[in-house]
Amino acid sequence: MTNHAGFAAEDAVPAPAQAGRHFSSFLTARRIDCKKSAVLPMDLSGAGVTRPGSWLDSMRASSPRHAKPIAGDEHEDWMEKHPSALSCFEAVVAEAKGKQIVMFLDYDGTLSPIVADPDRAVMTEDMRDAVRRVAEHFPTAIVSGRCIDKVFSFVKLEELYYAGSHGMDIKGPTAASDSHYHIKAKGDALTCQPASEFLPVIEEVYQELTARMAAIRGALVEHNKFCLSVHFRCVDEQEWGALEAQVRAVLQGYPDLHLTKGRKVLEIRPVIDWDKGSALQFLLKSLGYAGRSDVFPIYIGDDRTDEDAFKVKEFLSKLVKSKSNGAKG
Numbered sequence: 001m002t003n004h005a006g007f008a009a010e011d012a013v014p015a016p017a018q019a020g021r022h023f024s025s026f027l028t029a030r031r032i033d034c035k036k037s038a039v040l041p042m043d044l045s046g047a048g049v050t051r052p053g054s055w056l057d058s059m060r061a062s063s064p065r066h067a068k069p070i071a072g073d074e075h076e077d078w079m080e081k082h083p084s085a086l087s088c089f090e091a092v093v094a095e096a097k098g099k100q101i102v103m104f105l106d107y108d109g110t111l112s113p114i115v116a117d118p119d120r121a122v123m124t125e126d127m128r129d130a131v132r133r134v135a136e137h138f139p140t141a142i143v144s145g146r147c148i149d150k151v152f153s154f155v156k157l158e159e160l161y162y163a164g165s166h167g168m169d170i171k172g173p174t175a176a177s178d179s180h181y182h183i184k185a186k187g188d189a190l191t192c193q194p195a196s197e198f199l200p201v202i203e204e205v206y207q208e209l210t211a212r213m214a215a216i217r218g219a220l221v222e223h224n225k226f227c228l229s230v231h232f233r234c235v236d237e238q239e240w241g242a243l244e245a246q247v248r249a250v251l252q253g254y255p256d257l258h259l260t261k262g263r264k265v266l267e268i269r270p271v272i273d274w275d276k277g278s279a280l281q282f283l284l285k286s287l288g289y290a291g292r293s294d295v296f297p298i299y300i301g302d303d304r305t306d307e308d309a310f311k312v313k314e315f316l317s318k319l320v321k322s323k324s325n326g327a328k329g
């Protein structure tokens with residue numbers, strides 16, 4: 001569900017699928033298996049998402065200057081499929097009644113505003129209080145592209161679960177050991193790191209990219225432990241093509257890594273079958289909630305990587321269906 005402003009949000013490509021903030025829930029989880037995190041074939045054609053020639057266009061289209069309004073029928077169709085969470089709030093409440101809510105929250109752009117310097121993306125005290133209060137009532141997890149340590153340094157709430165590195169590093173306050181899901185109970189803590197074998201290669205690529213990006217003014221490489229972010233928010237647009245070419249040149253030597261695009265950022269990740277959606281399923285499973293009809297997970301996020309979690313189950317069509325069947329909202 002989307003709080004849709006009628007314009008493609010900043011960094012949104014293609015526009016309709018990215019506009020606004022999402023607020024989603026699903027009723028049952030798709031099956032996951034941490035052990036079967038298959039290494040997929042390399043896709044240097046653009047992270048399996050976009051053709052190489054279209055990457056620069058996509059980076060440009062993500063700039064507010066280039067963003068186009070979604071018009072006419074296309075807008076109507078899109079709104080029909082992606083109703084605003086706020087306009088459906090009563091339907092969400094009705095659907096959640098009598099069920100255990102489990103809350104999943106993205107960090108950047110959701111709990112914190114988007115700012116030029118990634119190290120300064122702090123959340124407000126009001127937002128922290130709101131998250132604290134949510135966590136008093138429901139199990140709550142932060143699901144972020146950042147490394148856990150960084151996101152924890154911003155959120156500072158020990159009672160939460162954290163899924164950093166786009167879900168590839170999970171920690172939480174309680175655990176029941178489960179070898180099938182690679183859950184290790186360390187004291188009371190829950191951990192899962194399905195991409196740990198990639199740590200050395202990520203470090204190597206970090207060093208290479210940092211060296212190359214030194215020549216591009218404003219470029220920044222952020223180490224997110226199991227993945228990397230190459231930020232171009234502060235890079236002159238004339239340099240974006242060169243930056244992308246440099247990143248691709250480095251990745252030529254690393255077939256087990258792939259490239260995706262976020263909000264003014266290129267993201268480098270291990271090619272494993274694991275994303276924010278897998279993390280969400282893992283957490284539900286380890287909390288004992290997977291597949292239960294009396295559980296109502298909610299996910300709030302603003303980015304394309306959050307859509308991996310939204311895809312876990314067609315909760316949206318369920319809500320749209322219940323709405324057209326007469327539910328309020």
Ligand SMILES: O=P(O)(O)OC[C@H]1O[C@H](O[C@H]2O[C@H](CO)[C@@H](O)[C@H](O)[C@H]2O)[C@H](O)[C@@H](O)[C@@H]1O
Binds near residue numbers: 146
């Ligand atoms: O999954 P998220 O918690 O949304 O993290 C995604 C990326 O967010 C951060 O970058 C974004 O926010 C920065 C601070 O506002 C902004 O400067 C940048 O342009 C955005 O792309 C973070 O720095 C990345 O490492 C995350 O992968």
